[in-house]
Amino acid sequence: MSLYHEAASILDETRAKKCSIKSLVYTVKKGKEWKSDPKALFALSTEAAKWSEVLAEVVGRSGVLGVERMLSPTLALVLTYDLFLSKRGIALPASHGLHAAVSKHKARLSAELTKARLRRGCATLEELRVKINGGSVLSDGKEGSRKVPRHPRWVRINTLKTTLDEQLAGKFAEWQSVPTLREVLQAASSREQVYRVDEHIPNLIAIPSGADITTSVAYRTGQLILQDIASCFPAYLLDPQAGEGDVVDACAAPGNKTTHLAAILAESREHPRTGNAKPGKIIACEKDAARSETLEKMVKLAGAAEVVTVKAKQDFTKLPPTARVAANVAALLLDPSCSGSGMVGRDEESSITVHLPSTTPDVSTGRGKKRKRPTPAAALKTLAAPPPMERTTEEELPPDSADETAEKLTARLANLAAFQLRLLEHAMAFPAARRIVYSTCSIHAEENEHVVVAALRSQVAREQEWRVLRREEQVVGMRGWHLRGQRDGVAAAVGFEVDGEKKGVEVDVKEVAEACLRCDKHGEDGTMGFFVVGFVRDVGETLASNGNGGVALASGDGESHGGTNGDDEAWEGFTD
Numbered sequence: 001m002s003l004y005h006e007a008a009s010i011l012d013e014t015r016a017k018k019c020s021i022k023s024l025v026y027t028v029k030k031g032k033e034w035k036s037d038p039k040a041l042f043a044l045s046t047e048a049a050k051w052s053e054v055l056a057e058v059v060g061r062s063g064v065l066g067v068e069r070m071l072s073p074t075l076a077l078v079l080t081y082d083l084f085l086s087k088r089g090i091a092l093p094a095s096h097g098l099h100a101a102v103s104k105h106k107a108r109l110s111a112e113l114t115k116a117r118l119r120r121g122c123a124t125l126e127e128l129r130v131k132i133n134g135g136s137v138l139s140d141g142k143e144g145s146r147k148v149p150r151h152p153r154w155v156r157i158n159t160l161k162t163t164l165d166e167q168l169a170g171k172f173a174e175w176q177s178v179p180t181l182r183e184v185l186q187a188a189s190s191r192e193q194v195y196r197v198d199e200h201i202p203n204l205i206a207i208p209s210g211a212d213i214t215t216s217v218a219y220r221t222g223q224l225i226l227q228d229i230a231s232c233f234p235a236y237l238l239d240p241q242a243g244e245g246d247v248v249d250a251c252a253a254p255g256n257k258t259t260h261l262a263a264i265l266a267e268s269r270e271h272p273r274t275g276n277a278k279p280g281k282i283i284a285c286e287k288d289a290a291r292s293e294t295l296e297k298m299v300k301l302a303g304a305a306e307v308v309t310v311k312a313k314q315d316f317t318k319l320p321p322t323a324r325v326a327a328n329v330a331a332l333l334l335d336p337s338c339s340g341s342g343m344v345g346r347d348e349e350s351s352i353t354v355h356l357p358s359t360t361p362d363v364s365t366g367r368g369k370k371r372k373r374p375t376p377a378a379a380l381k382t383l384a385a386p387p388p389m390e391r392t393t394e395e396e397l398p399p400d401s402a403d404e405t406a407e408k409l410t411a412r413l414a415n416l417a418a419f420q421l422r423l424l425e426h427a428m429a430f431p432a433a434r435r436i437v438y439s440t441c442s443i444h445a446e447e448n449e450h451v452v453v454a455a456l457r458s459q460v461a462r463e464q465e466w467r468v469l470r471r472e473e474q475v476v477g478m479r480g481w482h483l484r485g486q487r488d489g490v491a492a493a494v495g496f497e498v499d500g501e502k503k504g505v506e507v508d509v510k511e512v513a514e515a516c517l518r519c520d521k522h523g524e525d526g527t528m529g530f531f532v533v534g535f536v537r538d539v540g541e542t543l544a545s546n547g548n549g550g551v552a553l554a555s556g557d558g559e560s561h562g563g564t565n566g567d568d569e570a571w572e573g574f575t576d
């Protein structure tokens with residue numbers, strides 16, 4: 001079965017069963033394995049579904065289905081999508097029957113696409129593209145109020161394999177550097193080659209949302225990684241340094257943050273302070289078997305295999321803090337499953353409707369019966385799935401969105417928070433640990449500030465003297481991030497009003513809220529919704545006595561160990 005037949009079958013099933021494309025592609029059913037690459041299948045099915053309202057009109061009005069018997073409505077949708085809207089075109093030889101069945105009507109289809117675009121008031125196909133991605137657009141502030149996407153494509157330069165300078169002088173040599181994110185957002189078209197070097201996260205650039213780098217050698221070889229800026233916060237905040245001991249990535253797959261950690265650790269060896277220190281290893285745990293395989297692949301592709309030990313199918317809570325492997329663990333990154341409510345496109349994805357073209361010739365041909373024209377507003381209900389998403393486990397599947405009652409949501413968040421707290425408490429029990437970073441892509445205080453307060457009040461935190469990593473102690477890019485934790489959220493968890501007294505409470509609301517970082521998926525930073533916080537223990541002068549000549553940690557001196565611009569990111573290699 002070709003990619004197109006498989007994508008068409010997914011669209012048919014999505015319509016029939018009202019289930020998400022992601023679950024159809026990635027939930028492995030007995031006896032059903034895709035012949036196509038799941039990523040390609042997911043991308044094609046999702047894009048074709050998003051465009052289906054427009055393409056249904058195009059195909060229907062063209063009358064192609066009336067003459068090409070080998071084309072089903074959904075097959076016509078996916079082929080037409082690739083013919084006009086994907087960069088590579090139809091991925092079949094021109095002589096292939098399916099290719100010919102569509103391409104011989106190219107002129108007619110193209111004319112219908114132009115009409116469909118004009119009916120939607122779009123001067124160019126790029127404008128229509130932005131409109132189709134209508135769930136995440138903002139006005140560009142100019143007269144005429146052109147809409148621009150709210151999110152750029154974030155590209156992390158994998159310093160395990162390359163450098164920022166090398167990429168700017170190579171892959172992006174022809175691209176123009178622009179000073180503001182807004183200029184990147186405004187250049188949504190894939191033809192406008194602009195980038196902006198991010199000021200918060202080292203080795204991260206933003207490019208237009210329509211720019212596709214996935215076919216480039218740099219991307220395919222793991223030099224460039226598509227990773228949302230927010231997802232870069234945890235490893236950067238944890239800031240592991242050579243000589244400090246080992247690092248555990250407790251919930252690691254698919255490995256974006258693991259490989260980011262590896263890159264930062266490798267870079268720290270170039271630092272005069274830690275240059276001669278023995279780098280620790282990164283122990284990456286992943287409970288899920290299939291995701292463990294992805295993690296292994298990604299670690300290899302990013303060039304991180306030497307420093308990362310993948311513990312496949314390892315439940316982090318079953319890794320005893322007293323185990324030998326844990327003895328030298330000085331830092332832990334905890335990015336557990338969550339509601340995923342901060343993910344851009346997550347809510348939209350669950351509401352994608354697949355529109356089908358009429359199989360009878362259309363009104364415009366004068367040959368068929370009259371059909372109701374879809375309204376532009378209805379057309380734009382299909383929203384954009386943004387850049388790469390990392391979270392795909394069952395626990396994280398979107399709530400039944402609109403259908404989920406407040407009661408159900410509360411119960412679901414309570415379950416998640418209990419699970420997250422359990423993991424955090426487990427991390428706090430590692431005897432040599434001095435630093436933990438906890439993150440979620442949730443917007444709910446229940447999974448964020450509430451978990452932080454509960455963790456601080458836990459027995460293990462009190463016994464081991466864990467506290468939050470204060471804002472002034474954070475690496476400079478994180479210290480300077482403007483959006484902090486919700487004071488109300490912290491205060492609610494503490495049981496006091498924001499301005500209330502702190503009687504008998506061991507948690508300083510202001511300090512904890514300031515220590516937390518948030519990213520707003522509806523804001524102007526081009527981020528997904530995200531939450532991150534660091535915990536530290538002021539125990540001893542050194543971070544870990546690892547027997548490797550570990551260097552002293554400047555604890556609590558406000559000095560970011562990692563520097564200002566020197567750190568960097570990992571990669572990813574492929575996206576989901």
Ligand SMILES: C[S@@+](CC[C@H](N)C(=O)[O-])C[C@H]1O[C@@H](n2cnc3c(N)ncnc32)[C@H](O)[C@@H]1O
Binds near residue numbers: 316336390
């Ligand atoms: C949010 S994702 C992690 C994303 C990853 N940190 C990245 O940046 O690429 C959460 C992952 O944790 C895994 N997970 C959930 N519970 C776990 C546990 N108890 N131990 C280890 N892994 C777990 C899930 O299977 C999932 O792959």
